[in-house]
Amino acid sequence: MGLPVSQRFKPLDFYNQSLISGYQLLPFRFIRLDAKRYVLTNEVGEYVVLPQNLLQDFVHKLLVPNSIVYNQLKSKHFLLDADSSVALDLLALKYRTKSMQIANFTSLHMFVVTLRCDHSCPYCQVSRQSHDRTAYDMSAAYAHKALEFTFQSPALNIKIEFQGGEPLLNFDLIKEIVLAAKQKNLTHQKNLQFVIATNLSQINEEILQFCLEHDILISTSLDGSEDLHNANRPRPGMNSYQSTIQGIQRVRSVLGIDKVGALMTTTKASLPRVTEIIDEYIRQDFHSIFLRPLSPYGFAIKTKTYEAYTTLEWLEFYKKGLDYILQINKQGYQLVEDYTSIFLNKMLTPFGTSYVDLQSPAGIGISAIIFNHDGEVYASDESRMLAEMGDKTFRLGNLQTDTYEQMMLSDALLDPLEQSLCESSPMCQDCGFQAYCGSDPVYHHATQGDYVGHKAFSGFCKKNMEILRHIITLLEDDPEAKEILFSWVRN
Known part of the structure; x- marks a missing residue:
């Protein structure tokens, strides 16, 4: 039996009096920054750094009104006093803004148009298939069902990303999907965007002209200088690096310099070479780089590549890389580290992020979803990679047998979202x-x-x-x- 209300809460006059005589703490959390300082954060991501003695004074309501620290904490919604007439309404508005991506719902829809690939990367997260195994191509029937699913999303902004394997090995299906999506969009009126994630080995004039006509962006992989890239991303002839660089140049010459981006993956061989990797990105005139660690999914687990180094080793790689990137910027060349940028946007703007891994609840399903070549639907790209090794925990259903509602309301999605x-x-x-x-x-x-x-x-x-x-x-x-x-x- 619960306690009477009068015993659970102080009378209203108590709270009113606390504002007249001093200040009231608003919800916040804190964590140690270093030996002398703490980081305080509130519900909307505002932060303040304080030494331990000032943190203690703040908690015990001993701060001097209108002092520098007092005003800083007040302006960032850590405390409430008698003059803070709109503070709670403003805090609520900021909280709603931070959570907007949940209401916007699924925007990224990934189509695995084939598992075929002409590379044999040891860290690959997908159980790739050989170049000639067309049984691992997505069928046109599944592609059109995936489009029906995509346009049921309430999101205004829809991005369709083509993945593989090497998606350009099934370029005819990509063309069919793009044309069908644009036709559907005459009715749905979404902000529609297309991306092809490709190693560029199959790029040709026909593909480039189609991408130009339909404003398709290109995403590729660049792991560093020639020997490192070729070791990380081998293909017959060991000319993976040369193929990638030539592909980047061809894309830029037709589509424009800003229409192709690159991602790198950190292998054990990459660890001592972070400055060389960054120099390669500068040499190729990129202005962003994602210092991305290995992921514990798919083929990377089977080959034990994921276990090649520890989190601490990767953190040293990251810190050294970020320091070097900052030096490059100080010398006048603008280069952004993308993961750092995602955090900065969460820390310094009123907005959340569409990056799946840094959302609460997680962005699986409600920010991104993936259609596998066989019609299976997964909550995220990583979920599909996990399924490649036999773990279908995050399988939402199949395009042939399950409806949009059944998949989006399945326990396979709702249970991990809740947790x-x-x-x-x-x-x-x-x-x-x-x-x-x-x-x-x-x-x-x-x-x-x-x-x-x-x-x-x-x-x-x-x-x-x-x-x-x-x-x-x-x-x-x-x-x-x-x-x-x-x-x-x-x-």
């Missing part, structure tokens, strides 16, 4: 970095066997916490770096 809400996850709910992080259920299922995982042993948590400490330290202690990092915040 990935950071605000209620063990250890996440108290973490001072919660507002910037996520609770990736696919990663934790793959590495620990359940959606939540034990955060003390989570490489995902260790990685993000150390990156955030590093970023905030730079913002607090290095004015020149702060100016550069602020320039990475996107509108």
Whole structure:
């Protein structure tokens, strides 16, 4: 039997009096930044860095009104006093804005048009098939059912991304999907965008002209200089690097310099060569780079490539790389580290992110979804990769047998979404970095066997916490770096 209301809560006059005589604490969390300082964050991602003595004074309501620290905490919604007449309404507005991507719903729809590939990358997350095994191509029937599914999303912005294998090995289907999607969009009136994720080995004039006509973007992989790229991404003839660079140049000559982007993956061989990798991106006139670690899915598990290095080793790689990127920017060449930029946008703007791994609840299904070549539908690209090794935990259904409603309301999606809400996850709910992080259920299922995982042993948590400490330290202690990092915040 519960306690009477009068015993659970103080009378209303008590709270009114507290505002007249001092200030009231608004919800916040804190975490140690270094030996002397703490980071305080509130529900909407505003942050303040305080030494321990001022944190204690704040909590015990001993701060002097209108002092610098007092006004800083008040302006960022950490405290409420008698003059804060609109503070709670403004805080609620900021919270709604941060959560807008949930209401916007699924925008990224990925089509695996084939598993065939002419590369044999040891870190590949997909069980790729040989060049001539057309049984692993998506059928036109599945493609059109996937389009029906895509246009049922309430999202105004729809991105269709073609993946593989090497998707250009089934370019005829890509053409069919693009033309059919644009025809459907005459009715649906979405903001429609297309991306092809390709190694560029199959690029030709016909493909480029079609991409030009339909404003299709290109995403490719570039792991570093020639010997490193060829070792990481081998193909017959060992000319993967040459093929990629020539492909980038051809795309730029027809589509424009901003129509092709590149991603790298960090292997064990990459660890001592981060500055060389960054130099290669500069040499190829890229202005962004994603220092991306290996993922524990698919073929990367089978070959044990994922176990090639520890989270701490990758963090050293990242920190050294970020320091070098900041030096490059100081010398006048603008180069953005993309993962850092995602965090900065969450920290310094009123908006959330569409990046699946850093959402609460997780972005699987509700931000991105993937249609496999065989009609199977998965909650994310990583879910599909997990299924390649026989684990279909995140399989939502099949385009042939299941409806949109059945898949989007399935326990395979709703259960991990419920358990990935950071605000209620063990250890996440108290973490001072919660507002910037996520609770990736696919990663934790793959590495620990359940959606939540034990955060003390989570490489995902260790990685993000150390990156955030590093970023905030730079913002607090290095004015020149702060100016550069602020320039990475996107509108």
